[in-house]
Amino acid sequence: MRFRRRSDEASCREVSRVLQAYLDGQVDELSARRVTRHLDACRRCGLEAEVYVRIKEAVGRMDGDVPSLPLARLRDFARRLAEEGPQASEPPA
């Protein structure tokens, strides 16, 4: 893992705060670049981003009838994935 503590580097906390907006293309270009760079360098956030992408894809497939997703639970799931790896985790019921 590369951690260059520079002012143009996003922190994990910053990335998790803007991750959903980032994946929706709703952040400005500079922020997007910072996040992209962080996701490259940080496995934990990279995994979380991957989970969000999968969630978005799954939601996109439910055309029209989108249930209110328990996002907090999906978020926990993403965190567990990042901490324990895919094998150790079970998907949310």
Ligand SMILES: [Zn+2]
């Ligand atoms: Zn991170």
